Amino acid sequence: MNISFIVTLVGADRPGLVNALAECAAANGANWLDSSMAHLAGKFAGIVRLDVAEANADRLEAALRALSSTGLSLSIERGTAAAGAAGGELIRMELLAHDRPGIVRDISSVLAQHGASIERMDSACESASFSGEAMFRAELEVRVPASVSAGEVQAALESLANELMVDLKLETGA
Secondary structure (H helix, E strand, O other): OEEEEEEEEEEEOOOOHHHHHHHHHHHOOOEEEEEEEEEEOOEEEEEEEEEEEHHHHHHHHHHHHHHHHHOOEEEEEEEEOOOOOOOOEEEEEEEEEEOOOOHHHHHHHHHHHOOOEEEEEEEEEEEOOOOOOEEEEEEEEEEEOOOOOHHHHHHHHHHHHHHHOOEEEEEEEO
């Protein structure tokens, strides 16, 4: 049986951080499955899912924890690698709005009210091309439970979008 590791790490950004993590994983027989990494405010932040044989799990965890001596802050969560696929429909959406506090709260509140789960979210603040105003942009993948139609969630988000001047592009699938 394999063990799934979810590793989150934050540290001062410098060359070789990803390589150090990849070397550690490979040296302990782990397979690198998924990851998301970014440079944020001068820091390196990442989340990685590794899959490793149960016999190597303790050795891998010890090796990962040793990386903290290089200045990385690490969190490691174990789970079973054979997690079942989530039910329901996956909705992909993009939104763009004038930046202001509370946008993510308002959108996540609508999603939570419909029992939807955010599977992926990437967001950034950027300047509008003509006016230079601060704009909030996000791309999300949201899992809607089978008991709720994607249309219901779409309507609720579009209603919110009118209130917040958010442009939504919704695509359903998977």
